[in-house]
Amino acid sequence: MCTVIIDFDPGRAWPIAVLGLRDEQPGRAWDPPGAWWPGLGDGVRGIHDREAGGAWLATNDDAPGGPRAAVVLNRREDLDMPAAGWTSRGVLPLEAVTTGVDAEDARSARSWNLVELRPDGVAVTSWDGSSLRSIDVAPGLHLVTHEGPDHLDVPRVHRWRPAFLDVPSPIGPLDGATAASWEPWLRTLRSTTSVPADADEAIVRVDDHDGLRLASLSVTALSLGTDGAVLRNARLAEPGRLPEEFVWE
Template identity: 40%
Template sequence: MCTVVIDVEKAGSARLLAVRDEDPLRAWDSLGPWWPEDHPGVIGIRDRRAGGAWLAANPAERRLAVLLNRADVSDLPAARAVSRGALALESVQGRSPVAPLSMHGFNLLEVGPEGARVLSWDGVELRETRIDPGTHMIAHDDLDDATTPRIEAWLPEFRALGPTADSADWTAEWTALLASSAELPPEDDRAIIRDNRPHGYPTQSLLYCIATVTPEGVEVRDVTLPSPRTFRSDTPLPAPTPVLPHSRTPAETPACRRRPSCVAPPSGGVDTQRGRRPDLAPKGKRGGGQAAGSAGSSTQENRAR
């Protein structure tokens, strides 16, 4: 059950913090240009099993998108379910989803030159929620939903920090507040850094991203947690990674398979400087639950909490 906090300054300008919850046994790749043929110039966090993205950004279009799971209100047979992993990739190329959709429920947060919005699909209806200027928060339900414990607990705290555009270092302020939230037990439903297993899901918080979208460009930073559901406040943020349209693919830059400092990190490698996660199981033998970015068949992982 991922979480996004976003501060919209104006159309085309926003800053956000996104925390990804996923089954630790489901393999994924850190920030990189993983789709050079189908989505040239796009960078993102890739789900290896389905090949899609949890978060994606396109600098040429000044766009960013994040995918979160949402409950279904109707049953969708597993054989008919299409992966949601293409949603963020298509979104940052200006192609938003159109109903009807043969997909499990989702919230797709989009940031672009025209503004920011959330597209919500529950298996029956596709709704649009425009994100007004100011600080907002979303998880597995609606934007700023006060019935979601973590939003009720922490949205007022993020808003109290004031506009990010007025801050000398908003990333430090927001990550410090994230660290404060992590003082809660990860099983607590108010927690942002989470262990969802007591709530009936196999997912745990694995990483977070800090991103800025402005008319001048897109910057993204990704930080892998030292272990699932564990936040360390002394983990330094990496330098901003500007998303460049001409970024080379891992295949074109074999040295990236050996150096953790490369923009495109090695698939499954360990980057101790940036907290990359290690391989967790041999390829083809990884277990795991359903991710936002896969078709999956577990209705348990698609219901609301």
């Protein structure tokens, strides 16, 4: 199950920093960040799921009201399939950064948490199969998992949130003058691999769930400011295991 680390500091030039671990079936094909949805506008980019056509994470530099980003995480509820079939959760980030999430799509998908990011705010919306709930997230550092933000009863949050709190957060994009500011988070991420990938406390994970094997497939670094989003992604050649050197796309 995915893990997303967020730092929100409204006083920074780049208020939003996100480090995302995407967990998915290793055989499911996907594409690196790009403008895979030309019908949604030139500013929409993201990580493209080839099977369903949606996005795990999407950004839009041209969104009404300013740049925004969104990322979807699975929840654990086992829901009954609607008569019309499931809506892919991958439509939700794309809707979030363009028109806004459609309520019918939201309720006809398997359970989810959606993190919506703007330079002036962060919100997490959850669908558990019975109700839609949305909360605004305060400035500071947060770990979001299948349970939502900062649930300390989730072992990986309890174990590793203090470690991320103890190091400086990135102050800008993972390139140019601010690239080095990502090193404390990346070192901390590497330190989490001291536990096995199938351990409850693992962030870089291999997870058997509902008869499926899910594993961490990529690491995403996102910076969001008033001028737009800078998105970098590193594919893990071996699911559930960090490479010696990240190759950023």
